Amino acid sequence: MVRVPRVVVAAPASGHGKTTVATGLMAALRRAGHIVSGHKIGPDYIDPGYHSLATGRPGRNLDPHLVGEDLVAPLFLHGAAGADIAVIEGVMGLYDGMIGTDGYASTAHTAALLSAPVILVVDVSHASRSIAAIVHGMASYDRGTRIAGVILNKAGSQRHSDEVIRALEPTGIPVIGVLGRDDGVTVPSRHLGLVPAQERDEAIAQVDRLAARIAERIDLTEILGIASAAPDLPATPWSPGTPTEDGPVIAVAGGRAFTFRYTETEELLRAHGCRSVTFDPLRDERLPTGTAGIYLGGGFPEVHAADLAANLPLRAHLRAAIAAGVPTVAECAGLLYLGREVDGHEMVGAFDTVARMTPRLTLGYRNAIAPQDTLLAPAGTRVTGHEFHRTVIDSGSSPAWLLDGRPDGIATANVHASYLHTHWAGHPDLARRFADTARSADPAPEPTSAPARRRTPEPDLHHHGDRDATEGLVDLAVNVSRRPRPAWLDDALRASLDDLARYPDPSDARSALADRHGRSVDEVLPTAGGAEAFTLIARARAWRKPVVVHPQFTEPEAALLAAGHRVTRVVLRCDDGFALDPGAVPEDADLVIVGNPTNPTSVLHPADTLLALTRPGRVVVVDEAFMDAVPGETESLTGQLVPGLVVLRSLTKTWAIPGLRAGYVVGDAVVLADFAAQQPPWSVSTPAGAAMIACASGDAVRETEVIAQEIAGDRKVLVDALTGLGIHVVSPATAPFVLAETPEGTRERLREKGFALRRGDTFPGLGDDWVRIAVRDAATTATLVEAWRTIL
Template sequence: MVAAPSTGQGKTTIATGLLAALRAAGHEVSGHKVGPDYIDPGYHALASGRPGRNLDPHLVGEERIVPLLLHGALGADLAVIEGVMGLHDGRLGTDGFASTAHVAALTRSPVVLVLDIARQSRSVAAVAAGMAAYDPNIDIAGVVLNRAGSDRNVEEIRRALSMPVLGVLPSDEDLATPSRHLGLVPAAERHDSVALVGRLGEQVAKYLDLDGLLAVARLAPELDGVPWDPASEIRRVPGRPVIAVAGGRAFTFRYPETEELLAAAGCEVVAFDPLVDRALPAGTQGIYLGGGFPEVYAAELATNRSLIDDLGVAVAAGIPTVAECAGLLYLTETLDGVEMAGVVPVSAEMSDRLTLRYPTATALTDSLLTRAGEQVTGHEFHKTSVASDGDAWEIDGVPTGFSTDTWHASYLHVHWAGHPVLAQRFADAANNASPHISMVVDVPPVEPLRHHGDAEAGAGLLDFAVNVYVGERPVWLDRALHAAIDDTAYPDAAPARAAVARHLGRPVGEVLPTAGAAEAFTLIARQPWRHPVVVHPQFTEPHAALEQAGHVVDTVLCRSDLTLDPSEIPDGADLIVIGNPTNPTGVLHPASLIRSLQRPGRLVVVDEAFMDAVPGEVESLVRERLDGVIVIRSLTKHWSIPGVRAGYLAGDPQVVDQLARLQTPWSAAGPAVAALVACSTARAADEATDRALAIGRWRDHLIAGLTERGIEHVPSSAPFVLARLGGARLSLRDAGIAVRRADTFPGLDSTWARIAVRPEPMTDRLLTAIDQTPQPTS
């Protein structure tokens, strides 16, 4: 437990930095926060790589604190709990109920006390001694001195203290987290959040005694209890209703257990960003609008009339809707004079008065969530007010909030783990609702497997959708192409076959020139496969070719980090198709992993269309002689010749011979033959390396820009980067920039987009447009 004598001592800095430092040291850590705070857990999540979670006896009951801690810490080596306010400060009038000390006692956690010593000396020791003596049930195992100045003052404090000093963190204003009218700025709203957390981790690792802190953690005894299980708290509904959950920068406040309860009820939870998405998710049957800062983004929210109108239609049609605090403001008629959704017939505006309370609310009527007379614990934290009171709750004798049979909107934040009946009623109502049919839909292609980046680009659009290298073609390649066009003879692929074989160091019988990678995929698809498998997400053309040939294709999806778990491949698969580096993810699979897929009677096909963009072509198998392996290459992208279908396959000679017998005569046209010959020389190899290095520089520039803006993306080894742009893809298109939609790749949804790597000036234009377009963040 990271605690302090009062707020403002640096608990969040120490707790977040500690999580980051321990994770960097190889530990699996989970972050927890005492109280109803949403912002600190956001920083904990960035630092730990796991959801940040809250432990609040008022919101969930004392009996759920240990189960929720065990649930959040499943699989972790240790849990770091950040306290709230001062160590013994709890709900007023309750003798410290829901305080940091209360949660420390419930979880039997040793306490590390953070002390801001910027303007103190020996008095710090008196404060620490008083905190330690106040409640003998609380074990204060040591202190961390924060915002330290001179060494002499630190030493003076050390001599006065009667407990271990576990670290001394110097004052560093660069690590301060900026405030807003309700506290810290959420991690999702800071472009530099990832970098900030990284620096916190470095500072903590440098100045704190990590071994000593780990020793303190080991003092915590084993806890009696079992992890909280949402499935035991809720009944599954018969259908699979889609619950649209507001996210993005304007709606950052919600507890992860809310979504876990809904998922346990059988709901499909789908995030959407009211700042950028033009419509609710397809088939929406329930809407959850959590907390955040819509008053900060009111103007931007209002400009997205498409989404507001779609939301209004859905709520009016009876789609069950829950709105807490920011969600209430979004549903009002106006917010600070800016037009909102108009569902709740009141106006809202900023106030000089901060409302902060920790109430028990009594339901005044039957509604979507409650039944009259029921009591619910919650908290309010807002600096806005609405023009009139409602009739959803009674709090402190005053009616507040708004509700009907199909929607519920109020300032009260409720932790549904403490009141799972609310989740049950919401899930039941959503299951019974007819799916919302939006009039504003980003309609996916009719044949998604045949969708290509060319469909995204267009006249007047800056093209980040097509992965063709944007530099000029080499003069020697242009000359070879023109000479082939001028040649009046039928094309002869033999010189290309010999040139590619020589370039790869393989016998001619192990190489076959093709009309691009497309012909290679088609030739392979024409074999009598019993159990073909395509690893997704990846380029969809081989999947489409197999289906066109009449095969039933088995799809194997990569893990959440988009790498392949070989154990997922069915033993009976006789054909496996995998991309390397994969389009559209940019993931470069280890060659050893692909070799491990070899089996007698099985063909492994590796699409290496973008391997020439990888310096040194590490992990390539194109030069290895492996039984049952075929590698497919394309010249189209790297050599800027999209109009010339030039490619080849190489590998197992028996398979190559079978495919050659199926090939249509003269399928590789004269310019393709010429390109294959020209691009198989030592001069071409040198220029290919130069192009790969340039792509790497451009990609680094793009990734740095995405990282700075907090945009989730996949580490890439290819001339493209997969990024989570959400509805911003369409907004960028409106701004004249085309990126490639990714929801046509199995395993990816509409929040992802593929961005082609371009030279730095072009990339800067994209990043500027992103800055001017509201962005969802990870």
């Protein structure tokens, strides 16, 4: 009999906040001085990464399908050894398990195997008294499951939570904590769920903030009491065996691209005398010295495909090691990495296979049979596992497994590569067979002359033209107009100061902008400039595959990355005149952001081309920050009522008010409602609202057209002058700036002459041989050209 205080964190369904609460509880209990063991029910690899950050111990998985019912408690006791308390995060809804099995491998099933009390996390954001019926139903559905407490998540107010608590009193189940709607710290997600902790530099700080909030809102003493009431477990802790690590080196892929593997895998390898050494395929340019076996687990090679492809030295060493007979196991991500390419990016090339992303998620438990003798198993061996991917690959004729009768993966004399994830604690012979083969194998040959890594400097997405336009220089780096602001705009701004004693209300501005574009008020959202709009977009939804079309303004990608998303870039080519081909955008993209006219290329995309990007289930964002500089706004989409289409507009550039932060979004009301839900109160200031009203008037629109014609004339002077100097200018140019291809060092030499131009290498898809030049009046252009002649 072994005593381990323990509690299971469950929910009625996915999305109620299990991971947030479970991770926060682990971190809060650790901060309170307890040794905490974190566990995850189910095959999930990502949540245990957050558990590890919270506890300082390896995250562990508990899954009856993967390891068998009899091994769940022993594995739990092994992982929880030396801990004061174990927190076990559930999977999906409390009673959701394998389809057609009456809940096998569900949270309730696993909690019963561990005799563990359950804390139910319930999202109460859309109900009050009805929550009591949900909790009562969950508690009475299976009397073998003991729900010992409830944590209310996303309560709207004290009054709201009090109503829920009163309704729960007759159930006899105590409420041991309430988290407000703005209290939870959420984790960004993408096409396979949450973004792994290893890929998020801010994850540690976020877990610390979450721990503090959980400690403030949840009764940790009550949690400890519930956990301590769990009975002793009549089981013996699982043991992989005594580690010796005096045998062969097993190179285990890690880093940001390979984050999926069970802790017990390496424990078993070490128990069989192997020395596991982690290497990072994104950074390391060779395998560890003495590598006699390679383990490539799961992860996201499709997200990091470009960087994996750039590491030519490691790819060459891996290919040579496998060709030399080094035994290699590859699961899912490893299978993709060993192929010829992933989404057009070159991989190791050990197999002549091509992988690509698809909209379809392949997910589920599997029963597998070895169709032949392989590196991991003799023919006929049966194992259990799971699949979890959105890619497809053209597998070879020698499969590694038959998954429910379906061929999967590739097996050769020394390689076992498959989509199937297996938990080796449940099938220890897999580890033994691999270790034995590695022990008798020759180490990988030392790399000889390897190709150099492709060094592609990553642009500074936070660079802005105002960094280039320092005092004393003629500013051709910032696109803000140098024309004097009109008197009517200054008058409106001054008048707005009388209302500063009241909180801002943008409703009048919203109505004015709606009238300006012939839209309803729910199809317009005022924002504090484009920067806020892109932040709202990034946070609005759990985007699976956001795409940014480059070269363009870098703020959209920066906002998506800050929100934890992984961005797919579609880079337009100079040889094509930076024209947009809708077919270049991945079909499964659910968010596409493109500029028009594009910053920095000044290219104006036809409206029909942009509309070809729209489709059901996709949001298309068109940044029209410079459309008001196009005479007639010929390709604007502000008047198009298309589901999923939204257009960003700016008042900053033409009216010279960047310090005011005034912009707005026009488009699909459903999408705008999601953006608005992320907007903090009063973000649009009273002066900004006044500017929106003034600039939406009929007189202002007419004056905008006059300014656009003047810009067109000044731009022609600039383009003709640069062309006369033999400078290649992207044309036709349509914005208040042009993009020019120049000899190396041109920007620096012009800076010495007193002119600031915008660096091209800060835009993805461009290098330091490009500069963006703001359109100014003819006299300014003449002085620029004269200075330019002196450096030719």
